[in-house]
Amino acid sequence: MPKAILTLNAGSSSIKFALYEYGISAQRLISHGAIDGIGTAPAFTARAPDDTVLDSYRWATGTQLNHEDLLKPLLAWVTSHLGEESLAAVGHRIVHGGSRFHRPVRIDDAVLAELEKLVPLAPLHQPHNLAAVKAIAGLRPNLLQVACFDTGFHHDMPPVATRLALPRTYTEEGVRRYGFHGLSYEYLIGRLRELAPVLATGRVIAAHLGNGASLCAMRNGCSVDTTMGFTALDGLVMGTRCGSIDPGALLYLQQAHGLSAADVEHMLYEQSGLLGVSGISNDMRVLEASKDPHAREAIELFVFRIVREIGALASSLGGLDALVFSAGIGEHMASIRAAVCERLAWLGIECDAAANARHETLISTSHSQVHVCVIATDEEAMIAAHTAHAMRDVATPLETTA
Secondary structure (H helix, E strand, C coil), X not given: CCEEEEEEEECCCCEEEEEEECCCCXXXXXXXXXXXXCCCCCEEEEECCCCCEEEEEECCCCCXXXXXXXXXXXXHHHHXXXXXXXXXXXXXXXXXXCCCCCCCEECCHHHHHXXXXXXXXXXXXXXXXXXXXXXXXHHCCCCEEEXXXXXXXXXXXXXXXXXXXXXXXXXXXXXXXXXXXXXXHHHHHHHHHHHCXXXXXXXXXXXXXXXXXXXXXXXXXXXXXXXXXXXXXXXXXXXXXXXXXXHHHHHHHHHHHXXXXXXXXXXXXXXXXXXXXXXXXXXXXXXXXXXXXXXXXXXXXXXXXXXXXXXXXXXXXXXXCEEEEEHHHHHHXXXXXXXHHHHCHHHCCCECHHHHHCCCCXXXXXXXXXXXXXCCCCHHHHHHHHHHHHHHHCCCCCCCEC
């Protein structure tokens, strides 16, 4: 009987999923979708690979449902949609693997307990990731579950790129730079190897620009530096996250304004970034359409910080051969790409305006000293590939449910 893989990316307000047919060498996408509006107005949407809506329904506004409540109907839909196939495994995006977990791993009680210990390192992400794992275990206890880590790709960065200049006792307990968006960067370098094998072995900076945003410097396909650090707050300005900030500013806010640690956390994760600077929205499309000068200030800061960090990462690489734009803003907003490239002319970057406007894969001119590409990322495909690999590594026969 053919088998299928379900991938889950569980957050506080949504659960993104994708369903793949399991293959020995490749996984074929069957469907994808999300459960959005968790805690407010939950809604389920499933789509075909071409984005045609296959099924959708809504719960009543204000319905309070936990992950198990939501995943039960999702698993029921998966079972009905698979027909003759059977669900063989679930692959999860787990934001933090800490120092120990840097490769995908089969989840058992011992692994789950270790991942629970990492919650303080990613308090707004890890609990929701693990809630989905626990919910699946409760609903389908014999189903193989695989953890795929967003920090894993950066695990082998040079030690100097991971250190924070704090007393060593904190380093020994895991306070260091980890980096995130690793599943996206792993996928992007794989695609670049397919599109331009020689280029992929060179000095590459990938820009994952979405509501969460970061950059990764790669040499020969490996991460050597990245903008996110101990948490996913570091680095670039994001939708609602501040990016790099003087820690003295946080001390001032606590001392002068009486903000608690919880207040500061909420501000940094939920009220800052594009939303905080503009006072309008965290959505770049809304800001682009706005005539409010604060919207323009937010966009300018977003671009300024990207350009500044690219300069820093280029120094980590000793030069630059390729710049890759990806994720929601990077893939779809030609104006942001053009603004970044214009400010990077000193690196020898020259953007082809027409190619950029058409969102072509190669948007640099033939005279540009740096290749500039636009590549769609696919974290779900990366999770499915890792889960398939784990399935092949399982020595005992898989226990599946139809």
